[in-house]
Amino acid sequence: MLKENQALLVTKRENKLYFSNFTGSGGALLITLKSRYIIIEGKYENQAQEQCKEFSIITLKEKSFLQCLREIAEREKIEELLFEEDDVVYSFYKKLKKLPFKLLESNKLIEDKRVIKNLNEIDKIKNSCKIAEKAIEISLKKFKVGMTEIELANEIELKSKQLGAEKIDFLIVVSGERGALPHGRPTDKKIKYGELLTIDFGCIYKGYHSDITRTYAVGEVSLKLKEIYNVVKEAQELGLSLVKAGANTKMIDNEVRMYIKKFGYENYFVHGLGHGLGLEGHENPILNQREINILKSEMVLTIEPGIYIPGVGGVRIEDTVVVKEYDCEILTTISKEFEEIGIC
Incomplete structure (x- = not known):
């Protein structure tokens, strides 16, 4: 060196x-x-x-x-x-x-x-992911229709620190039409029945970051929103299936983008497919249409396609994974099945 x-x-x-x-x-x-x-x-x-x-x-x-x-x-x-x-x-x-x-x-x-993580680093990222997931799961059990985005965000942040996070890296909680904002921050908007709710959260444990996104239905939502959800879920699963050592990041991004295009939503996937993760929340490798990176074993990265339609809402689903020789290890394990929350 x-x-x-x-x-x-x-x-x-x-x-x-x-x-x-x-x-x-x-x-x-x-x-x-x-x-x-x-x-x-x-x-x-x-x-x-x-x-x-x-x-x-x-x-x-x-x-x-x-x-x-x-x-x-x-x-x-x-x-x-x-x-x-x-x-x-x-x-x-x-x-x-x-x-x-x-x-x-x-x-x-x-x-x-x-870029290449050792076992100790991967273990810290795993623990960071576990904290983030648990904080979301516990906070959603307290969720009620009519809570504000900020109130739910505060619950998640507090719980993550109680579970051992040093601090949060970022926290996105958006609902309804605000779901069309990929990086929208929580506001005092009330979360209503019939909307989608997106939570994108990363915390820090012993210096290492986590990153997970899940989108939920608040009660029953329209067929349009269900369709968007299913397209994103299937696109995300496709992306995960392509992650392995030797894979070309631009080609992975393109495959996922082409899948979304089949359903007519290509203009609403407005960011890259993913990014590296470790001591920083965004590291190499970057997965988008501008950069070409070749994946190597023990890289840690995210796969996070989304569809964002102004005036309608949005869906993003994201996992943090470790690249392996023939596939990837998924570190974020909260279910991605379509789920309705806030139903008494």
Whole structure:
């Protein structure tokens, strides 16, 4: 990954966690072929000692961060410094340019490494998914027609934290015509009988994200809405069946899109089929019509087709899966059968 005279400066929070287990918001890592450093302020020293067993800890006291960086570079004979171009702000970049080494963009070197998950990472994602699912299931047992989207969202968030989530990543609760908003946020709109209700939820457990979407019927809904639901469900199952090592992400997206087109809804599937998941809620690989990625075993990603019709409503169904050699392991297990809720 690195040459003899190179060092990698890691400033992005998720990448610091990936390499060092450090959960603090401050500090930076400096990694060479032979050495690993974490440079932090004094308030993080005890935390770094506890979490970063394989790193030399440099605490900023009389010297600035740049002074410490210069001293390490001189001692390690560093000539080139790789930095995270998507994370470093321009003002800090100008300061780095004054130091006596060549600056190189890391070109998502760490993100590319993070794409393949190890067993420990997959276990954390599984647990995150279990928390998200359980929070939805328990909250729906308390659901009553007339609750607002915000009230239901608050129930789900509270329950997820009680179940062990560090925090929520995002929470979409939309009903009725608002279901046509793929990224709609919960409002004080009351959830009514005869509508569809979509819940898209992701929480964080030990730094790792989950992502699941289910759509429910609030009582009896129209035949049109039932049709939309069935098309999305079948399209999602098709997408899942195509996930395996060696598969082309653009082709998977296209197959699902063509299936939806057979029913005349192609103009209402307005986003990509899925995305990677891990220390961030959206990572590589991306499944859409613009990018081509080849799936590899132990990648974690989502499959989430949807149909969104303005003035009518929408349906999205999403699972988080682990890519395997010949198929995929589905981590989100709530039933996807058409279900009516809120019936007394």
